[in-house]
Amino acid sequence: MHKNVTEVFSSLEENIRLIEDLYKDCADVVKRRMWIGENHYPVYALYMDTMINRELVETHIFRNLMFSMGPVSWDRPLDDILKYGMITADVAVETDLNKALKNMMSGDTLLFADKGEGVLVINSKGYPNRGVQTAESEVSVHGAKDSFTESVRFNTVLVRRRIKDHRLKTIQIVKGARSKTDIAIMYMEDLVRPEILAELQRRLDCFEIDGILDGGSLEQLLEKKWYSPFPQFQSTQRPDKAASALLEGRVVVLADNSPEVLMLPAVAGCFYQASDDYYxxxxxxxxxxxxxxxxxxxxxxxxxxxxxxxxxxxxxxxxxxxxxxxxxxxxxxxxxxxxxxxxxxxxxxxxxxxxxxxxxxxxxxxxxxxxxxxxxxxxxxxxxxxxxxxxxxxxxxxxxxxxxxxxxxxxxxxxxxxxxxxxxxxxxxxxxxxxxxxxxxxxxxxxxPYLMPFAAGEVNGGSDKKDGIMRWPLRKMNRRPVFTKNGARRRLIFKDYTRDQ
Incomplete structure (x- = not known):
């Protein structure tokens, strides 16, 4: 990409010349001139042929722009297109050309207009992906059978299905100078310890790499003691396990193209826990x-x-x-x-x-x-x-x-x-x-500490040991682990209904 070009040109022809130069010999990138509205206003569409929802883009959006839209203003064309031509709610104006092209490579459709103050970025993602299947490496007798896929968008949805709380937050970042891999950081706002979240963000800012193709690569770059054979992140393919980690105040990191997510902090006891233990x-x-x-x-x-x-x-x-x-x-x-x-x-x-x-x-x-x-x-x-x-x-x-x-x-x-x-x-x-x-x-x-709670004394009133070598009855596990922010440890209030009234 031209490093000196960061903003979208106001001239449609200049934008077209730049796009044609950048994506020369890219057979899977569709570059299409169109005339929309009653006054046949010139626009230019750009999208990845194999990564869009073709029915949404060509049958609904383009057809509506060309045959159902009234005249387009020559002074503020993007405003008219947004108000009268878009049938999808997920559309935005982007003035940074680099960000817009990154979105296009992820499956969005770009629409350039003459004298437009930016470019329209239309969410049209529809690339092929593997459907939700059973977690092959974490088979369980009880509990849900679904597993994460290679799409970070679908994976966040699988977690959201289990935690319908506005305090579940998601931070979206991009790593990889060439791969432009989407990475999602999920956490419970009222449960996570701020210092853990800050340390994760600091480590993410400490490296630049050509591409991140799987969560395993990200794990190796984020580990503090990389020479140790023991993992310092816990990985899982199960959405219910990730949701359980979030409810304990832990952070879940999801990388696009990876069917596994990373959970942190991770101590030795976490690796002995199976989903069936809690069912x-x-x-x-x-x-x-x-x-x-x-x-x-x-x-x-x-x-x-x-x-x-x-x-x-x-x-x-x-x-x-x-x-x-x-x-x-x-x-x-x-x-x-x-x-x-x-x-x-x-x-x-x-x-x-x-x-x-x-x-x-x-x-x-x-x-x-x-x-x-x-x-x-x-x-x-x-x-x-x-x-x-x-x-x-x-x-x-x-x-x-x-x-x-x-x-x-x-x-x-x-x-x-x-x-x-x-x-x-x-x-x-x-x-x-x-x-x-x-x-x-x-x-x-x-x-x-990695050997928490076995070699770190009585922490959290000893309640962490209730989910150690032995798993206490759920009604006795009324406090969250030490991962959780101070003041937010209680997770269960149980009234004993077995006593005589």
């Missing part, structure tokens, strides 16, 4: 959540702990169990640590291949491939049966973590502990676990 009874939800915590510990510690004990401290095992382990390794040519690494790497390859293959084929490969490779490896005396059991149990535990990003971080930690256990035994394993805890304790998400 099931508290006892069932607490049991399943406790299983997730135990499984997550086993997912990163079990292989390294087994190597550290079996290779360096076999006396820890009962005699019969130690003899059984030793007998199962008869004929295996590799050291114990190499056995575990072979099976772990084989399973990681199966996991990656299963993700890349389409649909049910990927799941079939993971199950059948794991069974075949494991059995063949045992029959060939490459690995022992106990190692296959350890690796399979570790993989099973990793699948119980609801958030894929958090589970992937534990996969990296698993290999870190395997190598420490391989070289330093139980002392190296314990040292690795301590290093992990220190690292997680050093993290924060927009000023909120």
């Amino acid at each position: 099931d009874r508290s006892g069932i939800a607490s049991f399943t959540r406790f299983l997730r915590y135990v499984a997550s510990v086993l997912a990163f510690s079990l292989p390294g702990l087994y190597i550290a004990i079996a290779a360096f401290h076999p006396e820890v095992f009962p005699t019969s169990l130690a003899l059984s382990f030793a007998a199962s390794r008869q004929g295996v040519p590799f050291p114990l640590a190499v056995e575990v690494l072979i099976m772990e790497l084989a399973f990681e390859l199966l996991r990656e291949a299963g993700i890349r293959l389409p649909g049910a084929m990927g799941g079939t490969l993971g199950i059948v491939g794991g069974l075949i490779i494991g059995q063949a490896a045992v029959d060939a005396n490459i690995v022992s049966p106990i190692v296959v059991i350890i690796v399979a149990l570790t993989a099973l535990c990793s699948f119980t973590i609801p958030n894929e990003g958090f589970a992937s971080a534990f996969r990296l930690v698993k290999f870190f502990l395997i190598f420490l256990g391989m070289f330093l035994g139980i002392f190296g394993f314990v040292l690795g676990v301590l290093a992990l805890l220190v690292h997680m304790a050093s993290l924060d998400s927009f000023g909120v």
Whole structure:
């Protein structure tokens, strides 16, 4: 774009020459001269052929301008077109040419007029998009089944359907010098902590990039400690989960072209929460959540702990169990640590291949491939049966973590502990676990400690722990988490109707 041109020319011909120069060799950009009104006033329309609602633009707006409109004033044409020619309510006059052309590239229609003080920007977005479907990566038994799409406009609507409150605010910004990606920031005005919102806006202002094509790219640019394997934003495909975060005083960031949204602040406990936890009874939800915590510990510690004990401290095992382990390794040519690494790497390859293959084929490969490779490896005396059991149990535990990003971080930690256990035994394993805890304790998400509420003392009267490892009954969870602004923590007033009158 011509950097020295920022305002719309008053001359129609000058605007046409500029547009023809800017969008030369752009086959999908429609440039159309028209004569409207009874006096055949000259105008110039500009729009993206594949990103508009064609019926709205060509059948209704253009037809109305050309055949149903009276004479157009030569002095103030845009006023007449706005008053008598527009059948759509979402239309505005824009004097900044750069902003107008950005809107056109997003699906709006521009209408230039001679002697007009600006250009008409008509909302005509109608580009093809994927319909609302089930969230594939966050399947739930109870609750809503819809998921976010790749359109930021539709995604904000899915959230608005659940929170019909005028205090739900949306800030619209654009990032990406070339992609011009629309980003929406949603928050509850009376619940969000101002310092969190200000810090988010500060970080957004700290970078410029050619393009943002997905929310994952935005997440990496906004993270404070980018080198950490642990995510400092919580992502979700479920609108009900995003709405729940907003009602807790958190901020939701939506990026166009991304079916996932980012929620902040995000602490470790957030990644263990599933939507079903709040639709099931508290006892069932607490049991399943406790299983997730135990499984997550086993997912990163079990292989390294087994190597550290079996290779360096076999006396820890009962005699019969130690003899059984030793007998199962008869004929295996590799050291114990190499056995575990072979099976772990084989399973990681199966996991990656299963993700890349389409649909049910990927799941079939993971199950059948794991069974075949494991059995063949045992029959060939490459690995022992106990190692296959350890690796399979570790993989099973990793699948119980609801958030894929958090589970992937534990996969990296698993290999870190395997190598420490391989070289330093139980002392190296314990040292690795301590290093992990220190690292997680050093993290924060927009000023909120990452291990909140487990390692930050009694905060918010201890009510944050009511939604920690255990999920208390909903009638007891009457206060919002620590994310919420001071003075707005109470969310439930419950009168006990079970007492005798």
